[in-house]
Amino acid sequence: MDSGVPLWLLADEAYAPRRDKDAFIDRSILSFLSLLSRARARGGKETGKAGTDAFFKIVAVFLLLLLISLSRNRFFIATAGTAVLAVLASQRGEYLAAVLKTSAAVALFTSLILLPSALSGTAVPAFIIVVKVIISVSAVKLVSVSTEWSSVSGALRRLRIPNLFILVFDIALKYVALLGEFALSMLYALRLRSVGRNADKHAALSGIAGTLFLKSKEMAEEMYAAMECRGFSGEYLSSKRLRFGFREAALTAGMLVLVCIFVYLPGT
C-alpha cells in the first residue's frame, strides 16, 4: 500500500464551530446514564443479612397503594404515611437518597399540575392528593431500589402470572442493561462526531435507535440458538423457596394492622 496520505490530513484544521441546538444528545445521554447506573445498582446487595423476600414486598406495596388510593380518611393517610416514614428510617442511606430525590421531584410536579385546581377552590383535596402521591411514590421507589431484580420474577411466579410474561420479563431485564450500554456508546460516538451543525439530527438518532433494534434482533437470534442448544423446552422452573422470617412476618403484621385501621376508620 503506498501511503498516499492526502494533503488535507497533513495540515491542521483551522476550524471554528458554529452554534447548533443539539441538547438532545446530551439529554439522551443523561437519560441512559441514569438508567444504567440504576441497572448496575440492582438493589439488594448481599450484606450478610438478606432483605425481605420480594414477594412480600410487592404484595405489601400493592396493598398499601390500594388502601391509600381508596382512603378518604385523613387519619388513615397520616398513619400510612408515618408507617412508610418509619420503614424508611430503618433503611440504608443510599436508598433514602434515591427515594427522596424521586418523591421530591414527583411532589413538585404534582403540585404544579394541581395548582390551577387548588387555586380555584379545591386546595385541600389537591393537597391530599399530593400527600398520597408522595407516600405512594416513596413506597414504590423504596421497593424498587431495595429489591434484587432477579428475585422479582420469583415473586411474579407466585402471583400466578403466566409463564410467558415472566420469561419475557426476565429476558427483558437482562437486555435492558446490555442494550442500554450499547445505546450509550452510540450516543457517545454521535457526540464525539457532532463537531458542528447537523442539518439532519433525526437521521443520527434514527440510526442509533434503528441499529439498536437490529442489534436486539441479532441478540435474540443468538439467544434462541443458545436456548435450543441447551434443550430449552419452554418451561420455566423456579427453585427458590419462599422465605418467611422475621422481616416477612413483621411486614405481614404491619400490613394487617394497616388494613384493620383502614376498615375501622369511618369514611373509607
Place this chain on the structure above:
Amino acid sequence: MIKLTDVSYDYGEGTALSGISLSIARGESVAFIGPNGCGKSTLMKLLNGIVLPQRGNYLFDGDEVNAKTLKDPSFAKRFHQRSGFLFQNSDAQLFCPVVHDEIAFGPRQMGLSEMEVEKRVTDCLELLGIGELRQRVPYHLSGGEKRRVALAAVLALNPEVLVLDEPMSGLDPRMKNFLREIVAALNRSGKTILCSTHDFAYVDGLFKTAVVIGADHRVARVGPWSEIMADEDFLRAQNII
C-alpha cells in the same frame, strides 16, 4: 500537547485510575499497555472527554478540559474535532445507513462545501482501502471493514490527535498489518497517536513510547517502547505477558 496531572477516576464500585500524570508532545506515538482491568479503556475515554476525572487536571494544547469548559459548545466541538477516538467496539461507532454518509457526517457538520466533503470521503475511502464499500450498509460489514469505516469516519474530521482503543482486537493478521501501516503513515504525517493495545506482535515500529499502567491503576513506568518490550521480567511482574 496533552498533559495529565494527577488524574484519578473512580466509578462507584471501584477505582479505574489513580494519580495518573503524563505529558505527551505533539507528533508522538504512545502505546498504553497493562493487564486487563488496569484502566486503559477508561483512560482513553478520559482523553476524549467522555469521562471526567474526580481529581486532577487535563490540559489539551494548553486548554483545560473539564466539565465546565466542555459545557461551552464551541469548545467541546472544537475539542472533539481535534481529538479523534476510535472505539474498541466498532459496532457502536457506526450509525448511518450508508458508508459514504458515515464518513461524510463529520465534514458536513464542519460546514465544508459538498465538493470538499466528497473529496474527503473519497480520500478516506482510498486511504483505508475501502473504496468499494462506499454504498454499502455499515451494519452488515465484516469486523475489519467496520473498523476501517469507523477509522475513516474519524479521520474525516482531520483530528490532530488520534486515540485508539485496542484497534487490533478482532482483526485478522492481514488487517492488523494494514492498520499498522496506516497508523504509522498518519504518525509520520504529524498526527499524535495514543493507543491502548494488547497486541505486541503486530505493532513493531509503530510506537516510540510506552506507558505501562499497573494493576494498581497507576502509571508503573514510562519509557521508550523497545526498552520496555525488552524488559521481560518487568512485563511479567506487571502481568502483561
Place this chain on the structure above:
Amino acid sequence: MHIPDNYLSPATCAVLSAAMVPVWALSVKKVKSEIDKANLPLLGIGAAFSFLVMMFNIPLPGGTTGHAVGAVLIAALLGPWAACIAVSVALFIQALLFGDGGILAFGANCFNMAFVMPFLGYFIYKFITDRFKSVKAEQFALVAAAYIALNFAALIAAIEFGLQPLIAKAADGMPLYCPYPLSVSVPAMTIPHLLVAGFVEVFFTVGVFAFIKKVSPGIISMKPEPKIKGVYGLIVGLICLSPLGLLAPGTAWGEWGADEIKNVVTGNAPLGFVPSGMENGFSLNVLFPDYAISGVPEWTGYVLSALAGASILIIVFKLLALPRKHVGERA
C-alpha cells in the same frame, strides 16, 4: 402520557385492568400460535428495546425535544400482538423496577399505550398499505398511524382523567383523584400531543423504520401478517369509546376555562418544561388537626407525630452521613 397513581380512582384502574386481561391473554395466544418459541427471546429483547425507546430525547425542528412512546414502531416491526406484550413488560419494568410509579394505574397505562396505541396504529398502517402499494404510501401510512394513534391514546388518557371528578367524589363534592373535568383534561392533554408529542412520535417512528428498512429490509417483511379485518378495527373503536359511556348526558362539554387551559402540561412527558423552584411545604400539622373530627382519640395523633418526627430525624441523619456522590461521567 404515563399516568401516575392517585390520579385515577381504583375503580377506573380496576375496570381498565380488567379490560386488559383478555387483551393480554389473546396476545399470548396469538404470539404462541403464529410464531414458534423462536419468538420468546425476541419478545423479551423487544420489551427491552421498547423500554429503551422511551429514554431517547428526540429533537424537533425549532429546538424543542420530547420523548416518543414507540408503540406504533414496535407494532410495525413485530406485529401488534407482540407489541402489546413488549410494551406492557416495558411499562411494568418502568413502574416497578425503576420506581416510576403507576402500579395501580398499570392497567390503565397498558390500555392506552400497549393496546389502543399499537393496535390502532397497526390498523391504520395496514389499512393504507393494503390498498396503496407505493413507497410513498407506506411512508404516509406510518406517519398517519403514528400521529393518529398517539393522539387517540392521549385522548383516551384525557378521558380517563376527565371522568374522575364525575365518578369519584367525596361526600362534600370535593374531587378525590384527578380534579380536572373533561373540559380541562381533554384540551390540556390533547393540545400538547397534537402540537408537539405527535410530531416527535412521527419523526421517531418514521425515521427508525426507514433506517431499518434501508439497512435490513428482510427483517420487516419477515414479520407475520395477521389479517386485520375491518371488524377488528370496529371492535377496537368500540372498546376505546366505551369509557365515554360512563359519562352522564348533559355534562359541560363546552366549558373552556381560559385560565385553566393556559397551564398546559401533560401527564408525565417532559417537554423541556422546567418548573421554577416551588416549594410545597409538607407540614405535618396540617393533616393532624383533622383526626379529632374523624372520631379517633387525640393521643393517637401525638403518637403518630412522635413516630413521624423521629423517623424524619433518623432519615435526615442517614442522608447527611452519606459519602458525597461524584459525577464521573459527562453528559
